[in-house]
Structure formats: structure tokens, C-alpha cells
Amino acid sequence: xxxxxxxxxxxxxxxxxxxxxxxxxxxxxxxxxxxxxxxxxxxxxxxxxxxxxxxxxxxxxxxxxxxxxxxxxxxxxxxxxxxxxxxxxxxxxxxxxxxxxxxxxxxxxxxxxxxxxxxxxxxxxxxxxxxxxxxxxxxxxxxxxxxxxxxxxxxxxxxxxxxxxxxxxxxxxxxxxxxxxxxxxxxxxxxxxxxxxxxxxxxxxxxxxxxxxxxxxxxxxxxxxxxxxxxxxxxxxxxxxxxxxxxxxxxxxxxxxxxxxxxxxxxxxxxxxxxxxxxxxxxxxxxxxxxxxxxxxxxxxxxxxxxxxxxxxxxxxxxxxxxxxxxxxxxxxxxxxxxxxxxxxxxxxxxxxxxxxxxxxxxxxxxxxxxxxxxxxxxxxx
Amino acid sequence: xxxxxxxxxxxxxxxxxxxxxxxxxxxxxxxxxxxxxxxxxxxxxxxxxxxxxxxxxxxxxxxxxxxxxxxxxxxxxxxxxxxxxxxxxxxxxxxxxxxxxxxxxxxxxxxxxxxxxxxxxxxxxxxxxxxxxxxxxxxxxxxxxxxxxxxxxxxxxxxxxxxxxxxxxxxxxxxxxxxxxxxxxxxxxxxxxxxxxxxxxxxxxxxxxxxxxxxxxxxxxxxxxxxxxxxxxxxxxxxxxxxxxxxxxxxxxxxxxxxxxxxxxxxxxxxxxxxxxxxxxxxxxxxxxxxxxxxxxxxxxxxxxxxxxxxxxxxxxxxxxxxxxxxxxxxxxxxxxxxxxxxxxxxxxxxxxxxxxxxxxxxxxxxxxxxxxxxxxxxxxx
Numbered sequence: 196x197x198x199x200x201x202x203x204x205x206x207x208x209x210x211x212x213x214x215x216x217x218x219x220x221x222x223x224x225x226x227x228x229x230x231x232x233x234x235x236x237x238x239x240x241x242x243x244x245x246x247x248x249x250x251x252x253x254x255x256x257x258x259x260x261x262x263x264x265x266x267x268x269x270x271x272x273x274x275x276x277x278x279x280x281x282x283x284x285x286x287x288x289x290x291x292x293x294x295x296x297x298x299x300x301x302x303x304x305x306x307x308x309x310x311x312x313x314x315x316x317x318x319x320x321x322x323x324x325x326x327x328x329x330x331x332x333x334x335x336x337x338x339x340x341x342x343x344x345x346x347x348x349x350x351x352x353x354x355x356x357x358x359x360x361x362x363x364x365x366x367x368x369x370x371x372x373x374x375x376x377x378x379x380x381x382x383x384x385x386x387x388x389x390x391x392x393x394x395x396x397x398x399x400x401x402x403x404x405x406x407x408x409x410x411x412x413x414x415x416x417x418x419x420x421x422x423x424x425x426x427x428x429x430x431x432x433x434x435x436x437x438x439x440x441x442x443x444x445x446x447x448x449x450x451x452x453x454x455x456x457x458x459x460x461x462x463x464x465x466x467x468x469x470x471x472x473x474x475x476x477x478x479x480x481x482x483x484x485x486x487x488x489x490x491x492x493x494x495x496x497x498x499x500x501x502x503x504x505x506x507x508x509x510x511x512x513x514x515x516x517x518x519x520x521x522x523x524x525x526x527x528x529x530x531x532x533x534x535x536x537x538x539x540x541x542x543x544x545x546x547x548x549x550x551x552x553x554x555x556x557x558x559x560x561x562x563x564x565x566x567x568x569x570x571x572x573x574x575x576x577x
Numbered sequence: 578x579x580x581x582x583x584x585x586x587x588x589x590x591x592x593x594x595x596x597x598x599x600x601x602x603x604x605x606x607x608x609x610x611x612x613x614x615x616x617x618x619x620x621x622x623x624x625x626x627x628x629x630x631x632x633x634x635x636x637x638x639x640x641x642x643x644x645x646x647x648x649x650x651x652x653x654x655x656x657x658x659x660x661x662x663x664x665x666x667x668x669x670x671x672x673x674x675x676x677x678x679x680x681x682x683x684x685x686x687x688x689x690x691x692x693x694x695x696x697x698x699x700x701x702x703x704x705x706x707x708x709x710x711x712x713x714x715x716x717x718x719x720x721x722x723x724x725x726x727x728x729x730x731x732x733x734x735x736x737x738x739x740x741x742x743x744x745x746x747x748x749x750x751x752x753x754x755x756x757x758x759x760x761x762x763x764x765x766x767x768x769x770x771x772x773x774x775x776x777x778x779x780x781x782x783x784x785x786x787x788x789x790x791x792x793x794x795x796x797x798x799x800x801x802x803x804x805x806x807x808x809x810x811x812x813x814x815x816x817x818x819x820x821x822x823x824x825x826x827x828x829x830x831x832x833x834x835x836x837x838x839x840x841x842x843x844x845x846x847x848x849x850x851x852x853x854x855x856x857x858x859x860x861x862x863x864x865x866x867x868x869x870x871x872x873x874x875x876x877x878x879x880x881x882x883x884x885x886x887x888x889x890x891x892x893x894x895x896x897x898x899x900x901x902x903x904x905x906x907x908x909x910x911x912x913x914x915x916x917x918x919x920x921x922x923x924x925x926x927x928x929x930x931x932x933x934x935x936x937x938x939x940x941x942x943x944x945x946x947x948x949x950x951x952x953x954x955x956x957x958x959x
Contacts (some may be wrong), residue, residue, distance in 0.1 A: 220589055434815075518843040564946060573824040
């Protein structure tokens with residue numbers, strides 16, 4: 196069985212384990228059982244017609260006396276590129292717009308309030324090629340590019356907050372960024388969050404295209420809750436999640452594009468650890484499929500030149516502050532994951548587990564300030 | 578099936594999944610396959626006679642030209658208390674010494690270089706009772722208490738570094754601490770690491786007994802590698818793991834005592850995330866069994882008074898910097914996990930993934946310094 200044939204961990208476990216043991220396995224792997232969310236049959240039918248997976252789950256919180264529940268429905272979208280990578284740029288972008296348009300329509304039927312697309316969703320993840328053209332032609336203005344205008348229409352039409360991660364071209368200084376544009380449910384650009392940590396993994400170096408983001412750890416107060424966007428490689432940095440949380444984020448989205456045997460076992464760990472450690476919800480989104488490029492390229496690993504970066508394994512999921520998580524979307528299919536969460540759970544878990552109050556952060560601020568000095572002497576007892 | 582009957586995730590998966598799918602499931606759950614380590618049959622027989630589980634695994638690294646492999650064998654011990662909790666204190670301690678003595682003997686047969694016992698290993702985990710007596714009578718001097726002397730003998734006899742987490746009584750100021758004593762393979766007390774973060778989880782408050790540790794993030798340079806000890810609740814704090822790593826730790830041990838449905842799904846996540854994020858090995862150790870106390874106690878949760886804290890689910894494991902991990906020890910039995918690791922893997926993975934170089938730590942030092950000020954204004958866009 197090749198890694199691209201294995202559709203999902205959950206399906207495999209469900210089809211082989213006896214019911215009672217499956218329950219224990221799921222409890223240990225996923226925590227408290229995540230309830231299935233009833234979705235309208237029109238949405239289920241539309242997803243089938245449009246050939247994507249649709250799954251719904253919900254995280255409840257305890258009823259409080261003074262605060263009403265704060266239920267929000269979040270949508271995570273993962274998808275293949277639509278056209279071949281050598282099709283004309285504008286055709287590729289438009290094809291992706293139409294695919295996303297039909298998926299967002301289903302999200303709207305499911306009552307989604309905040310939706311997030313995958314990293315650089317309008318284009319192939321072409322940074323492995325190290326070619327500048329035509330890939331830089333996919334870059335657009337975050338404020339008023341073609342894609343932002345498209346998302347503003349969707350946002351207004353469906354009363355939905357949209358997180359749209361694109362390749363950003365900033366015209367004043369002529370710089371390029373990996374940026375998530377956050378659009379309010381009334382269609383305004385609330386702001387943007389630029390990728391904070393830029394990968395250098397082996398020879399795969401995205402700083403060939405864009406540098407470390409300069410937007411810090413901004414949190415966006417939307418109509419439905421306080422959200423932040425930690426793009427892709429930033430999920431490997433616990434301090435990054437932490438600082439979004441310190442700025443008040445209740446849901447942190449992690450739109451990603453990741454492949455391969457090395458990253459897949461890390462995938463279920465990092466966003467979930469962040470949800471636990473920071474008493475918040477995290478949403479991990481990864482694209483699906485294998486993207487073929489016309490020009491061959493090498494990967495600095497002694498292997499022959501090749502035409503693809505590997506299989507993007509999807510598996511998008513949501514993790515909750517109580518350590519539980521939803522099953523993942525498919526490893527191979529386009530999909531929409533709809534998750535209803537009561538944001539009251541964050542404070543309830545924080546009140547119970549108390550990580551923010553037992554965190555000794557002032558001392559860490561001092562220790563870290565020391566540790567980054569060039570003359571830092573590590574505290575080693577011999 | 579009750580949670581105390583389910584012996585282990587791995588056994589369950591192995592007995593139900595077809596071989597090919599099992600391989601994919603394990604790859605996704607555990608990363609690159611951890612090889613089984615051949616252990617001497619004398620050790621296997623001794624473990625069977627002494628009624629504990631013995632498992633061995635190994636993590637390899639690539640061969641380098643200039644550095645020879647740095648292989649070290651680590652032992653993780655999990656065990657039940659031996660006598661009832663109302664037996665005389667000294668009898669309880671001595672019974673635990675003898676149990677550990679016979680387990681360490683098997684570790685020695687397996688060539689273990691560094692061994693770590695569970696949190697406060699000489700006593701029941703009685704802090705749920707909120708009684709001071711007789712539990713404080715289990716406290717001992719870290720430098721020359723009965724247990725430290727016992728461990729020094731073992732260390733010398735077996736040429737083994739021993740990490741001995743005990744309840745420490747410091748006689749000068751008459752304070753009590755939750756402390757790991759680190760004893761070199763020549764039998765010297767190298768130093769101690771006091772529990773850095775003290776739990777307040779619901780009504781479970783260990784600061785009734787001991788306060789936040791004052792030993793900072795000390796790393797111990799032993800004959801076999803640089804090690805650190807992050808006791809129990811500190812595993813929920815990513816900054817804590819991080820700061821041990823910033824001080825040079827190659828292996829971070831996490832001796833713990835944890836129960837229950839809320840913490841069990843977090844257990845496979847946190848130490849493993851720390852190994853990934855910090856390019857080091859982590860060793861998570863939890864005790865096993867249910868400990869009954871004579872006096873009943875309540876838990877501030879609306880439930881009736883009871884006599885136990887819940888089931889300690891064992892499941893000790895080792896995680897590697899490449900995202901892989903060993904299977905866990907049993908959820909119900911005493912056990913010794915022997916893991917051979919080539920410490921060269923840490924730098925190899927760091928060179929590949931580059932988290933320390935892409936971490937932007939100076940900026941975090943500034944941001945965190947800001948964030949802990951009483952007049953901190955979170956960065957929220959409205």
C-alpha cells in the first residue's frame with residue numbers, strides 16, 4: 196500500500212477494530228469523544244455532487260450562569276489544484292476561485308461563520324522549484340487584489356469571516372510575502388497576518404521568495420470571536436502559538452502546505468499541543484494531492500531530479516483546549532470540515548488547568564533575554 | 578471495557594489490523610519505525626520472573642565522517658507502589674527500594690547508561706489527600722538521605738547515571754520540594770532539579786506541600802550526555818522544555834504521576850511535541866496502578882468522597898527529534914523501557930529542520946517582556 200492510497204487513519208481503525216476497543220483507542224488518541232454535527236442534507240448532497248468530503252463535529256462547553264454559550268461554526272477547506280501547473284496563470288487562479296466558490300457555498304448551507312483556506316490557496320505550492328517565473332505572477336495585493344475582491348464578495352454574500360492565505364505582492368516597496376488576509380463578515384479587509392517563520396528545511400528555502408513576516412502576533416477581533424493566523428512552518432515553533440494566545444486569540448488557524456514522511460507524524464502533534472498548552476482552539480489545514488511541474492528540479496538530497504514535491508496529505512483537523520480533537524479529513528480528497536465550538540470552553544479549561552497562571556512568564560522573559568545574548572553561558576553542571 | 582482493563586494501544590492495534598495497514602497506521606501515529614533492540618535473554622527471563630514488562634527499542638542516526646556515533650542506552654522505570662499506603666513509612670520505602678533494586682539489576686543486564694524513575698518514586702502519590710501526615714515523613718535530604726544513598730550504591734555498582742525523583746526535605750530552612758536528584762555513574766550527587774511548575778488543577782493543588790522550584794533550567798553534563806529533568810506538570814509548559822533545550826539538554830526526562838481521562842489524551846502529545854520543537858530526545862514516565870488511601874477525601878467536583886485519585890495509566894515512552902517515538906509501556910503493569918539512542922540525531926535533525934535558527938528568539942524575548950508588564954496592551958485589531 197503506497198502512502199497516497201491510504202485514505203485515513205480513522206477509516207482504517209473504524210473498519211477493523213471491535214466497537215469496545217475502538218472506543219478506548221479513540222479516547223486515547225483523540226480524547227473526549229467529539230460529537231458528530233448534524234448537517235443539512237442539501238449540503239451533504241451538494242458535497243457529493245461536487246466531489247468533496249464533508250464532515251461535521253462539535254465541541255461543547257459546560258453551561259454557565261452568567262455567560263451565554265458562544266457557539267461559532269468554523270470551516271476548514273483543503274483542496275487540490277484544479278488545472279495543470281503550466282496552464283496560464285489567470286486561468287489557474289480563476290479555476291481555483293470557482294472551486295472554492297462552490298465549496299464555500301456548501302459551508303454557508305452548514306452555517307459556517309469563519310472559514311479558512313489552505314496556504315497560498317490560489318496557486319500550486321511551487322516554491323520547491325526555485326523558479327521565480329511564472330510563480331511570482333500569482334502574487335497579488337492583500338488589500339485589493341483579484342482574490343481579495345473575490346473573497347470580499349463571498350464574505351458579504353454569506354455573512355462569513357474569510358481567512359484567505361495568498362502570495363502577497365506589496366507594490367510600494369515591491370516586496371513579496373506569504374500572507375493571510377482576514378476579511379470580516381461585512382466584507383472589509385480587517386488586516387493581514389504575514390508568515391512569521393520561514394522554512395529552511397534541507398534545501399527547501401522559502402526565503403528565496405519571501406522573508407520573515409513583519410506583522411507580529413496580531414489578533415483579529417471578528418464578530419464571532421478573536422482569531423489569529425499562524426501560517427504553516429510557524430506551527431513548529433511553540434513560542435509562536437504562545438504569543439498569539441498571549442494577545443488574546445481564541446482560535447488559531449494554521450493554513451499549511453506540507454508533504455512527506457518526515458512531517459506527517461508531526462502533523463497530529465503540533466497544532467494539538469498548541470491547543471492544550473494555550474487553552475484555545477487550533478485549526479490545522481493542509482492541501483491535498485501531488486503537484487507536477489514542467490521543469491525538473493533537485494532537492495539537495497542526493498536523489499535524481501524530479502517533477503513533484505511529494506504528496507500533500509490533507510488530514511485537516513481541529514483541536515480543542517481540553518486535549519480532544521476531531522478526526523482528520525481525507526489524506527487524498529478535497530474536503531470541508533465544519534466544526535461548531537463553544538468558545539466558553541477556553542476559559543473553562545484555563546480555570547481548571549491554569550497554565551497561564553502557573554506559567555512563570557516574567558522569569559522566562561528574563562531567561563530568554565539572557566539566552567539570546569551573544570555571551571550567554573548555558574547553565575550546565577559538570 | 579473499563580479504562581483499567583485496556584492494556585495498551587499498541588497491543589490492540591497489533592492484534593486487529595492487517596499487516597499493511599498496521600504499517601501505515603504506525604507510520605502516521607509513531608513516525609519512522611523504531612527498531613526493536615535485542616535484549617539479553619537473561620534480562621528477559623529475569624523480567625518475567627520479577628513480573629514486569631521489558632521492552633527495548635533503538636533510534637539510529639546517520640553515520641557522519643567527523644563525529645563517531647554517540648550511542649547511549651536510557652532506561653525508564655514505571656511501577657506500582659508495593660505495600661498498602663497505611664503500612665509504616667519506612668517499610669513502604671524499603672519495599673520500594675527493593676522493587677527498584679531488582680528492576681535496575683535488569684536494566685544493568687541490558688547495558689543501560691542512564692536510568693530515570695517515576696516522580697516521587699519512594700511513596701504513594703498522596704497529595705490528593707491534602708493530609709500532611711504521614712506523607713511528609715516520606716521527605717528526605719536530596720544530598721544524603723536514605724534513598725540518595727541507596728541510589729548512589731546502585732549507580733556505582735552498575736556504572737549508571739541515576740535520576741531519582743523524591744520528595745525532598747531541606748533541613749536548613751525546613752522546606753519541602755518535589756526534586757529529582759541526579760547521581761553520576763561514579764556515585765556522586767551531581768545536583769538536583771526541583772519541579773519548576775506546580776499544578777493547580779481543579780482543587781488538586783500541590784503547593785499545599787511544596788512550592789515552585791528554584792533551581793531554574795539546569796542541565797547536567799553526565800558521562801553519557803547532557804540531560805535535564807522536567808518534572809510532571811512542567812510538560813504542559815512548552816517554555817519549560819524550551820529553556821532546558823536552550824541550556825543544551827540532549828535528553829529531557831519527564832518523571833510524572835498522572836491519571837484520568839482528561840490527561841491521558843495529552844500524554845502522547847506533549848513530550849513528543851517537545852522532542853520535535855527542541856531537536857532533542859524526551860522521556861515521559863508515568864506510574865501505574867490505583868492507590869487507595871485510608872481516609873476519604875473529596876475533589877472539589879461535586880462528587881462524593883472517595884479513597885483514590887484514579888488510575889495511573891503508565892504508558893511511558895521515548896520521543897525522538899525526528900517526530901518518531903517508541904510504543905508505550907503497559908497501562909497496567911510495572912515496566913522497564915530500554916532505549917538506545919544515537920545523540921548525533923539531535924544535531925542532524927536540527928541541521929535539517931532549523932528551528933533554533935529560524936526561531937526569532939530575540940524578538941520573542943522583547944515581546945514576552947512586554948506581555949508580562951501589568952500595563953500590557955494585547956495586539957488586537959478590531
